[in-house]
Structure formats: structure tokens, C-alpha cells
Amino acid sequence: MHRLEDRAEIHDQMFRYARATDWLETENHLLVFAEECVFASPHSGDMHGAQNVVDWMSRVLAQFEATQHHISNISITFTGEHTATAVSYVRAWHRFLDQSKPDMILWGEYHDKWERIDGTWRIRERRVLEAGIEPRRDGGAVNPRRAKQ
Amino acid sequence: MHRLEDRAEIHDQMFRYARATDWLETENHLLVFAEECVFASPHSGDMHGAQNVVDWMSRVLAQFEATQHHISNISITFTGEHTATAVSYVRAWHRFLDQSKPDMILWGEYHDKWERIDGTWRIRERRVLEAGIEPRRDGGAVNPRRAKQ
Amino acid sequence: MHRLEDRAEIHDQMFRYARATDWLETENHLLVFAEECVFASPHSGDMHGAQNVVDWMSRVLAQFEATQHHISNISITFTGEHTATAVSYVRAWHRFLDQSKPDMILWGEYHDKWERIDGTWRIRERRVLEAGIEPRRDGGAVNPRRAKQ
Numbered sequence: 001m002h003r004l005e006d007r008a009e010i011h012d013q014m015f016r017y018a019r020a021t022d023w024l025e026t027e028n029h030l031l032v033f034a035e036e037c038v039f040a041s042p043h044s045g046d047m048h049g050a051q052n053v054v055d056w057m058s059r060v061l062a063q064f065e066a067t068q069h070h071i072s073n074i075s076i077t078f079t080g081e082h083t084a085t086a087v088s089y090v091r092a093w094h095r096f097l098d099q100s101k102p103d104m105i106l107w108g109e110y111h112d113k114w115e116r117i118d119g120t121w122r123i124r125e126r127r128v129l130e131a132g133i134e135p136r137r138d139g140g141a142v143n144p145r146r147a148k149q
Numbered sequence: 150m151h152r153l154e155d156r157a158e159i160h161d162q163m164f165r166y167a168r169a170t171d172w173l174e175t176e177n178h179l180l181v182f183a184e185e186c187v188f189a190s191p192h193s194g195d196m197h198g199a200q201n202v203v204d205w206m207s208r209v210l211a212q213f214e215a216t217q218h219h220i221s222n223i224s225i226t227f228t229g230e231h232t233a234t235a236v237s238y239v240r241a242w243h244r245f246l247d248q249s250k251p252d253m254i255l256w257g258e259y260h261d262k263w264e265r266i267d268g269t270w271r272i273r274e275r276r277v278l279e280a281g282i283e284p285r286r287d288g289g290a291v292n293p294r295r296a297k298q
Numbered sequence: 299m300h301r302l303e304d305r306a307e308i309h310d311q312m313f314r315y316a317r318a319t320d321w322l323e324t325e326n327h328l329l330v331f332a333e334e335c336v337f338a339s340p341h342s343g344d345m346h347g348a349q350n351v352v353d354w355m356s357r358v359l360a361q362f363e364a365t366q367h368h369i370s371n372i373s374i375t376f377t378g379e380h381t382a383t384a385v386s387y388v389r390a391w392h393r394f395l396d397q398s399k400p401d402m403i404l405w406g407e408y409h410d411k412w413e414r415i416d417g418t419w420r421i422r423e424r425r426v427l428e429a430g431i432e433p434r435r436d437g438g439a440v441n442p443r444r445a446k447q
Contacts (some may be wrong), residue, residue: 002153002154002159005302006299007157008302009300010260012373014371015371015373016373018371019371019373022429022444023443023444024444025443042373066405066429066430067429068387068405068429068430070219070368070370070371070387071371072220073163073164073167073168073218073219073220074164075161075164075165087168089217089219091217091240091389095429095434099434103430107215107217107242121372125434130169131215131216131217132215132242132244136244136248143172145172145173145174146171146173146215151302151303152306153302153303153306219368221369222312222313222316222367222368222369223369224310224313224317236317238316238340238366240366240368240389248364254363256366261331280320280366280391281363281364281366281391281393282363283401285393285397285401294322294323295322295364
């Protein structure tokens with residue numbers, strides 16, 4: 001029931017995702033995502049396929065001097081021997097190369113489907129929801145459970 | 150000594166607390182707190198009983214468009230087979246419905262007593278201390294160890 | 299391979315480091331660092347020896363009303379029975395006693411070498427890299443992998 005080894009492996013993959021992004025080693029996302037995957041960021045539609053995730057990351061990250069993705073509150077639910085869902089929080093800080101722009105911060109949630117493929121846990125689907133963005137702006141994909149108010 | 154399964158269960162409950170708050174599913178605090186509990190937030194006195202925690206949460210959260218509670222640095226000390234103390238850090242971000250108010254951020258600490266009751270780890274006592282609040286203001290419950298300077 | 303007990307012990311030591319700093323119990327760094335150690339903060343040169351770390355911490359922390367070090371994304375790689383490397387993220391918030399100064403925030407990375415000495419995991423070397431600092435300023439030790447762009 002506790003599946004502590006599997007939890008540790010998924011945690012490690014979550015942080016590899018962050019470093020692949022923050023260190024501009026975007027090709028390392030191929031080690032985290034399943035080849036057939038869905039990635040839905042707040043301000044893009046659904047992307048399909050790990051290589052498309054890499055390409056998109058490489059493109060959008062070029063505008064930043066630095067980013068940092070702090071992942072916390074990782075909650076994993078195993079749905080089978082090789083499958084799990086996970087919810088986690090992220091505070092994603094973005095500093096633009098254009099120094100006239102203020103830092104942009106996403107207070108987000110990752111809603112994931114994980115699958116163990118050939119012995120490695122990978123993201124089959126990641127949906128990024130927004131609690132909010134600084135500076136304040138509208139749009140994005142709000143968690144419907146919060147938005148119900 | 151390591152009690153890794155118990156740690157994982159307490160971690161999961163810590164994050165359930167955050168989601169119950171951030172997703173406005175305040176009734177889920179009944180799954181986290183012991184029925185007989187104490188919750189001391191920085192700007193209220195001690196509250197007693199899980200239902201009072203739910204009622205207070207529902208009341209104060211109504212003023213926010215969104216909140217997010219990032220919990221980190223979770224340190225657990227087991228004091229018995231079914232009891233533990235825990236210290237953790239929280240960065241609690243609050244965005245008001247009133248858009249003229251700036252986001253409020255609490256840099257806090259949770260000082261907890263946990264107890265396993267009928268097989269489930271629950272919060273018997275949670276005291277929220279403040280490292281600081283943005284925008285800067287006075288008041289709150291400062292960690293006396295820091296305040297000794 | 300998973301070494302879950304060792305991971306938990308290193309996690310605990312990481313958080314003890316944060317509390318030793320944030321609670322001004324700087325002498326507790328002697329419980330975290332190896333006696334012979336290197337600590338390289340972004341705005342100092344390399345420091346050698348745990349007592350020098352304590353002295354430096356006590357000196358620089360005196361200017362702050364409060365600090366909080368949120369550690370996340372802890373990734374540990376065991377390199378031997380008693381040795382490991384680790385990368386983690388830190389969001390280090392600093393509030394000055396001088397109220398005319400804005401809060402200073404370091405978005406950093408800890409790049410560590412850990413060693414188990416007499417049964418306790420300790421930091422043999424910690425290098426603090428900077429993703430960025432708020433308010434924005436130049437200088438510091440940038441992760442060369444990010445800086446390659």
C-alpha cells in the first residue's frame with residue numbers, strides 16, 4: 001500500500017522535470033515524459049508527444065534569464081501496479097531577459113497521470129492548473145474545485 | 150526508528166490539509182484533525198474541535214479569490230507508537246477578492262502534535278507561528294527561539 | 299538502491315540546517331556539517347570548517363529580523379555506502395532589521411557532498427548557486443548549466 005520505493009522514484013522524476021526546465025536541459029524531458037503523452041500548460045492547448053514538449057519548452061524558455069520550479073505537496077495515489085495519479089503544487093518563478101518586465105510567478109498545480117514503462121515511471125499526462133499568477137492577470141486554467149465558489 | 154510508512158502517511162495528511170484549504174473543501178479538515186483538537190492560527194485565539202476549525206476556515210477563506218499553502222521542511226519526531234510531533238514550514242499565499250488589496254503572504258511554521266487514532270494519523274494540535282508576513286505588518290505569533298535575539 | 303532510510307536521514311539534516319539558520323541556533327550547524335567541510339555561499343568565498351560556518355552565520359544573520367529557508371526538490375545520488383551527492387532548491391527569504399530595506403529573496407540551489415561519519419550524515423561540501431535574487435541584482439554564482447545559453 002505504501003509503495004515507498006515507487007514514491008521515491010516518482011519524486012525523483014518530478015524534480016528531474018524541474019531541472020530539465022530550469023537548467024535549459026530540455027531534452028531531458030524525454031527521460032521524464034512517456035513518448036506518447038499529453039502536456040497541458042495554462043497558456044497553450046494540449047500538446048501531444050514528448051518531443052513536442054521538448055520543442056515547446058525550448059521555445060518558450062528562451063525569453064527568460066532564469067526560472068525556478070519549486071515543487072511541493074506531492075500527493076501520489078497508486079491506481080495499479082504500474083499506474084498512479086499525482087497532485088502537486090508548484091511555485092514557478094520566471095525572470096525575463098527583458099529587464100523592463102517584472103518577474104512572473106505562477107502558483108500552480110500539477111495534475112498528473114504516471115505510468116511505469118520498461119521499469120521507469122513516466123508522465124503520461126500533466127495538466128497545469130493555476131491558483132494565480134503574479135503580476136495579477138486573468139486567463140489560464142483554474143482548478144474547478146476552487147472556482148466553484 | 151525511521152518509521153517510513155508513518156512518515157509518508159503524515160506527509161499525505163499535511164498535504165490534504167493544504168488542499169482542503171486551497172480548494173475550499175473545508176469539510177475535509179475533518180479527515181485531518183482529531184475530533185478533539187486545538188488549532189491556533191496567528192490572528193485568532195486557540196480554537197477547539199475539528200468542526201470549529203472547519204467553520205473558521207469556511208468563514209475566513211470566503212474573502213480570498215485563491216490561496217496556496219506550500220508546505221516544506223517537514224520534520225517529524227515520533228514520541229510513541231501512535232504519537233509524534235512535527236515542525237514544518239509553510240508559505241501561504243492569499244489573493245483577495247478585493248483587487249485593491251495586495252496579495253498577502255505568510256511565511257509560517259506549523260508546530261504540531263500528531264496522533265494515530267483508529268489507524269489514521271491526525272492533528273491533535275497545530276500552532277502556526279510567523280516568521281513574517283508580506284506586506285510587512287506587526288502582530289502574530291513569533292517563534293520565541295528566533296525572537297530571543 | 300533506494301536507500302530510503304538514508305534519504306530520510308539526509309532530508310532531516312537538510313531541514314535541521316534551515317532551522318539552525320532561521321531560528322538563530324547557529325551552533326546547531328555543528329550537528330549538520332562535517333568538522334572538515336567547505337561551505338561556499340554566493341557572496342563569500344569558500345569557507346573551511348564547521349566552526350567557521352557557525353561564526354559566519356552568526357555574523358551575517360544579525361542584520362535580519364527574520365529569515366526562512368524553504369528547501370524543495372531534494373535529489374540525492376548515493377555514490378557509496380557512506381557518501382552521496384545532492385542537489386536541492388531553496389527559496390531563502392530575508393527580512394532586514396532596517397525597515398527601509400525591502401525583503402531580499404534568494405532563489406538558490408544547494409549542490410552538496412554528503413558523508414556518513416560515525417553513523418550521522420553530514421555535509422562535507424555545500425555550494426550555493428543562484429538562479430536569481432530579488433530585488434534584482436548582479437553577481438553571485440550562477441549555475442553554469444543554465445548560464446550556457
